[in-house]
Amino acid sequence: MVEKMQKLSCFIYHEQLDDVLRDLQNVGLVHIETVATDDPEIKSLEANKKLLEEAIKILKNYVKEEKKLQHTETNASPLEIAQMVVEKNAAIQQIQAEVASLKRTLKEISVWGEFGPEDKQKLESLGLSIRFYMALESAYKKFADALPVVGINQIGKTVYFVAILPQGEEAEELKPYEIAYRPISMAALEKEIALKEATLSEYYLQLEQLVPMMTLLAKEKLSIEDELAYKVVRVSAAPEAEGAVMLLHGWFPRKKRAQLEKVLQSYTLVYVIEDPEVGDNVPVLLRNNFFARLFEPILTLHSVPSYYEIDPTPLVAPFFALFFGLCMADVGYGAIMLAITLVLVILTRGSARRLAWLGVVFSVMTMVSGWILNSFFGVQLTGILPDPWKGTVFFANINDAMAFSLMLGILQLAVGLVVKIINKIRMEGVVYALHPLGTLAILVGGVIALVAGMLPQGASVGPFPIRAWVDMIPNAAFTGGVIALVGVLLILFFNNPKNKLWVRPLLGLWELYGTVTGLPGDILSYIRLFALGLSGGMLGSAFNQIALMARGDNPGILNWLGMALILLVGHGLNLALALLGAFVHPLRLTFLEFFKTMDYQGGGRLYEPFRHREYIEKE
Amino acid sequence: MENALALILGGIGLGLMVGMPGVGSAMGLVISGSTAIGALKKRPDAFGTLLVASVLPSTQGIYGFVSFFFYQAYMKPELTLLQGAVMLGAGIMVGLAGLVSAIYQGKVCASSAAAIGSGHNTLVPGLVMAALPEFYAILSLVAAILMTGLMG
Numbered sequence: 064m065v066e067k068m069q070k071l072s073c074f075i076y077h078e079q080l081d082d083v084l085r086d087l088q089n090v091g092l093v094h095i096e097t098v099a100t101d102d103p104e105i106k107s108l109e110a111n112k113k114l115l116e117e118a119i120k121i122l123k124n125y126v127k128e129e130k131k132l133q134h135t136e137t138n139a140s141p142l143e144i145a146q147m148v149v150e151k152n153a154a155i156q157q158i159q160a161e162v163a164s165l166k167r168t169l170k171e172i173s174v175w176g177e178f179g180p181e182d183k184q185k186l187e188s189l190g191l192s193i194r195f196y197m198a199l200e201s202a203y204k205k206f207a208d209a210l211p212v213v214g215i216n217q218i219g220k221t222v223y224f225v226a227i228l229p230q231g232e233e234a235e236e237l238k239p240y241e242i243a244y245r246p247i248s249m250a251a252l253e254k255e256i257a258l259k260e261a262t263l264s265e266y267y268l269q270l271e272q273l274v275p276m277m278t279l280l281a282k283e284k285l286s287i288e289d290e291l292a293y294k295v296v297r298v299s300a301a302p303e304a305e306g307a308v309m310l311l312h313g314w315f316p317r318k319k320r321a322q323l324e325k326v327l328q329s330y331t332l333v334y335v336i337e338d339p340e341v342g343d344n345v346p347v348l349l350r351n352n353f354f355a356r357l358f359e360p361i362l363t364l365h366s367v368p369s370y371y372e373i374d375p376t377p378l379v380a381p382f383f384a385l386f387f388g389l390c391m392a393d394v395g396y397g398a399i400m401l402a403i404t405l406v407l408v409i410l411t412r413g414s415a416r417r418l419a420w421l422g423v424v425f426s427v428m429t430m431v432s433g434w435i436l437n438s439f440f441g442v443q444l445t446g447i448l449p450d451p452w453k454g455t456v457f458f459a460n461i462n463d464a465m466a467f468s469l470m471l472g473i474l475q476l477a478v479g480l481v482v483k484i485i486n487k488i489r490m491e492g493v494v495y496a497l498h499p500l501g502t503l504a505i506l507v508g509g510v511i512a513l514v515a516g517m518l519p520q521g522a523s524v525g526p527f528p529i530r531a532w533v534d535m536i537p538n539a540a541f542t543g544g545v546i547a548l549v550g551v552l553l554i555l556f557f558n559n560p561k562n563k564l565w566v567r568p569l570l571g572l573w574e575l576y577g578t579v580t581g582l583p584g585d586i587l588s589y590i591r592l593f594a595l596g597l598s599g600g601m602l603g604s605a606f607n608q609i610a611l612m613a614r615g616d617n618p619g620i621l622n623w624l625g626m627a628l629i630l631l632v633g634h635g636l637n638l639a640l641a642l643l644g645a646f647v648h649p650l651r652l653t654f655l656e657f658f659k660t661m662d663y664q665g666g667g668r669l670y671e672p673f674r675h676r677e678y679i680e681k682e
Numbered sequence: 683m684e685n686a687l688a689l690i691l692g693g694i695g696l697g698l699m700v701g702m703p704g705v706g707s708a709m710g711l712v713i714s715g716s717t718a719i720g721a722l723k724k725r726p727d728a729f730g731t732l733l734v735a736s737v738l739p740s741t742q743g744i745y746g747f748v749s750f751f752f753y754q755a756y757m758k759p760e761l762t763l764l765q766g767a768v769m770l771g772a773g774i775m776v777g778l779a780g781l782v783s784a785i786y787q788g789k790v791c792a793s794s795a796a797a798i799g800s801g802h803n804t805l806v807p808g809l810v811m812a813a814l815p816e817f818y819a820i821l822s823l824v825a826a827i828l829m830t831g832l833m834g
Contacts, residue, residue: 364806461827587821594745594820597827601748643734644741650806651813 065374066348067317068670073327073334074308075300083330084296084673088289091674092323093313094346097299105298108291111142115284118145121152122277125270137276141283144276155266162259169252172245174216174223179248192230196240197223210234288676296673314339314346314670345370348670355380357421360414365654366665371490373482375663382475382657383649388428389468390645392596393603395440396638397430429645435525436464436596440634441603457525465593466524472589472656473510476582477503479660486662497557499662502578504550509582511536511543551575585656591648599641606633685759688766692757695766695773696750699826703746703780703819710739710788717792721799728798731805735795738812739788742780742819749776749826756833765833772826779822783815790815 071093075083087093137144175195186193196212203222206212216223226234300309315323320336327334339345347367349359351374358380368374391397404422411419435457437444445459458464480503487496514522514533522530533539555571562570606629613625657663714736721732753769794808 465824588817590824591817591820594824594827598741598744598748598823601751602744605747605751640737640740640744643737647738647809647813651810654810 064350064377065368065370065372066350066670068314068339068345068348068370069317069320070337070339070343070345071311071313071315071323071334072337073311073313073332074303075311075330075332077302077307077309079330079332080297080300080309083327083332084293084300086326086329088293088296088673088675090323090326091672092315092319093673094315094670095296095299095311095313095673097295100295100298102294102298105291105294108287108294112284112287112291114142114145114149115280115287118148119277119280119284121148122270122274122280125267125274126277127271127274141276141279144273145280145283148270148273151266151270155263155270158259158263158266162256162263165252165256165259168245168247169249169256172247172249172252174218175225176215177249179251180246181248183244183246186227187230190230191227192232194226194228194233194237195223195242195244196226196237197221197242198240202240206234206237210237212237285676292673292676313673315672316348316670339370341371343370344668346670347667349374349376351376354424357417357424358383360418360421361650361653364650365658365663367667367669369664369667372664372667373486373489375482375658375661378478378482379653379657382471382478383653384424384428385432385471386592386649386652387425387645388430388432389436389471389592390595390648391425391429391599391641392432392436393438393440393600393641394430394433394444395438396599396603396634396641397426397428397433399638400429401426425645432596436600438596438600438603441600441605441607441637443604461593461597463525464597465590467527468589468591468593469586470524470527470529471592472586472652473506475589475652475657476585476660477506479657480506482661494557494560497553497560498574501550501553501557502582504553505547505578506550506582508543508546508548508550512540512547513543515539515543554578585660588656589652591652595641595644595648599637599644602637603634606630606637609633685761685763688761688763689757689759691763691766692753692761692769695769695771696753696757698770698773698777699753700746700750702777703742703784706781706784707740707743710742710784710786710791711736713785713788714739714791714795718795718799721795724799725801731798732795735798735805735808736788736791738791738809738816739784741816742784742787745819745823746776746780749823752827752830753833762834768829768832772829776819776822776826780819783819787812787815 073083087095139147183193198206198221200217200220200222203212203214203224206224207214210226211228212224212226214222214224226237228234296311300311302308303310324336347370349356349367351359355377358376361383362368362376362379388397391400401423404419404426407419408416408423433439434444434455437456437459439447443459444456445453448456453459458467480499483499484496484503487499511533514529515536518530520530521528533543536542554575555568556564558567558571558574610626610629610633613629614622618626658665718732718736722729725732749772753772756765756769790812791808794804794812797804797808
């Protein structure tokens, strides 16, 4: 449900502005309209916030479970500490890169063994020069006979060799094989690396010692965010009457009016409270019951509803949960998920806990769907349940399961159309609602006529005796046809009430074409629920069979182990893939088929009251 | 002789049914996976997100395998020509739909992974977009299951 909002316009005497704003921030009710600004103070606060965030992120990498570090005393301010952390981290990255480069060089020169610049100098003082080469073994052998070369090292088929000649002389044929001489010895290089690594571990330790400062930094970040929110609102107050009064605009939930007015009336200021007008960009506060609220994050993946729309969350919630369950459809997998999500519910807080509760709902639906669709870790439930219970496995027959998923599709599309009708009546008027009403009539009438005309007497889908339901309507096939025909007429004549009546049937033909071809496609799309549930179950059963093969008829301990391993890995993989599919496909059905049918616009902006960050963190 | 032909048709059908979607899934995963690795260089912290974003083309191979489970029991010496023909038809249908949809789904996933690497939050839209081509592989699976009605 979208909470009703009211608009507040407030004229505040300029000397009182700060007091009023502090009180408004304390009460935390008003979503204040802010303006974009390049105020230097705000920029600097933003930079500090970023610095603190970066420092906290870096320090998180140095948290070690087993180490309980002493709280280090320091006189430095949180911002100085953050600056230090960021600088240390940059230095660490620089040294790490240098060490990596030195190690590469070490690897390169290690083929020559211990031969440093001083050795080269000794040779040169004797009037000799040394040059370094690398060649394939076959080429080297040719030179070895003819020239004064000495093989130093061989790696695979590559030979590293040197030529020692009187200074000033050079063997022309060796030129293509020459490699550059690095004037550094291995020992010197190793020493340098060791030095740098020592500095690194010293820096690591320094950062580790700063880990306990994280809470201080987080606290400072909160207070900076508070200050930032305050400054942004302060800058947004528009000066009126040559700066004597400041004007603020904002929004608040209507039912909080008394609480807000109490604050405002404690000052001598003028304020106006109005209901929003059509066209106002009103911030949206969703207020749903515990169950539906769990699904708000899923809705916001698409977008927040606009203020004037019906909030679809309470409608999305039951369908999405059921669809997820049907796509997973396994009692065993559901039980595993339930165990994990219940643990998460206990361990987590705030929004993470709400997600864990969502997981609990999904798990329960997976178990329920697994039961009615006949699957327990890929084993058919009808094979293991006692006889009296077998009747509760409603969709053991796969044709029934398929028809059930289509039935759900028809139901969700019908709900979507009803919502669209209500939205049209609320926002544009009854005449505009006749078009979606026509679509609904075609859907309902078509289904009645088809069930009455095509299905045999007594036909049912699992526990639902759909033929008997339809037969309750007198002369069902004919009545269904008439309802559908009325729908066709409504679309032909009310597709766009702005046009002249005689133009409408021509445009209506196009609309009708879209409806008649679109509806069956949309309904058919729900068949994925059945197919995904079935494929998960079949794959699970395949792993069971493979595991049984591994066990064999005369199993030893290794066979049992193999069987357990195949079951564990197989079902683990199947569960992970099924989870992905079971999230993505209901999401598509919701965003595409359902939202398209109900003409969901979205694009609203969330209500974010001006208040202290601490409250937000707590939530 | 007629029976030999039926067995050949059935065998080819089963082979295509599992083989082609498998090839498609493998190719799709390579396409999305290699882009994900590229994106990982820019955002090493996004491994989990990128994994989820690029794993979707794996499902077509599973659909092929599931269809195979519906048909494998018919592969006996007494297979009739009609049954063999249905198996071949189902194999080509599931195989082609799985092969092509998985490859192109891989491209959608790859684009999504690249966008994630550049810092955009496209995981969910990417998944929903990638689920669009997959539907036709699902339809072919459903049709293959319905076609078991023709097997007698």
